[in-house]
Amino acid sequence: MQTVKILYFASLRELIGVAETSFDLTSETDAASLWQLLNPTINLPESSLVAINQSYASMDSMISAGDEVAFFPPVTGG
């Protein structure tokens, strides 16, 4: 299984129009490339953050099969 689970939150969820999707990895991919593969016509907003398996990562972090990758805007809790 090379499947990756992708989640979008807040303004990015609205931008993409879905909250969750999945993707079958066919080659080595980092987070930024994964976004491009999934959303070829939508630029990733500059301030966006990414988490891999619920931990903060960078856009050049490599994605592995089975990962949960989440894209979201800066957090505004509290």
Added chain:
Amino acid sequence: MARLIKIQTDALAPWQEIVDFQKENFEGHADFGATATFVGTMRDLNEGDEVLEMTLEHYPAMTSKQLEAIVDKACAKWPVIHTLLIHRVGEIRPADPIVLVAVWSAHRAAAFDASRFLMEALKHQAPFWKKEGLASGGSRWVDKNTAGKAD
């Protein structure tokens, strides 16, 4: 050492939560001399606009993980005895409490410093997002938190 972290859609009654937490976990204990609390409440004005309501979204699995890690860090850094952290999600109205942080320690420095640390870390790391419904119509995502540190 008692520790409670809760994310809830129900209304938050911070002072009652503190009373209940203390009663359930360490009633009558005399090892703490200091309790520091912080309550964050929704305002009806943001960036000059009247705000009628707010929706708080989060990433449940990551929120729990981040908050646990933040509390772990505070406990490693300061001699904290008990910690309580509660955050609202869902539909929120002005004057509703959004977040509660309470820290019990032997002396005030650890209680103040750890509670400040917890709030700042939560603001910067916990995956929550606010969307405001404005009195003028329409809604908008809050794009960033205000600076927390005075220095």
